[in-house]
Amino acid sequence: MTRENSRLLWRCRRGARELDSILVPYGLAQIHAMTSVEKHDLNRLLEQQDPDLLDWFLGKSTPKDSSIADAVRHVLTFCKGRE
Structure with missing residues (x-):
């Protein structure tokens, strides 16, 4: 695993159970197939505040x-596919 991927996966762990249950499985399943643009967008998403992410x-x-x-759409699409 690249250093960039490891860092993104670590940042998916927010410490809030609700967000961790969404972001950690998404990161684990998707990080290896993401384009550099998708990784950049995920990184920008992870820079946001937890209350905004939850909303x-x-x-x-x-x-x-x-x-x-x-x-956000990519994450939600992934979550709907897990149901």
Whole structure:
């Protein structure tokens, strides 16, 4: 695993159970197949505050930034596929 991938996976661990249950499985399953653009978008997503992430994943609001919105959509699509 590359250093970049390891760092992204570590950042997926937020310490909040709700976010960890979404982001950690997503990161583990998707990180190796991600393009550099998708990794950049995930990195930008992980820079956001936990309350914002929860609102976006719960559908209470959407990010104004289109690349972050794309990352949220990818995560939610992955989660729906696990159901």
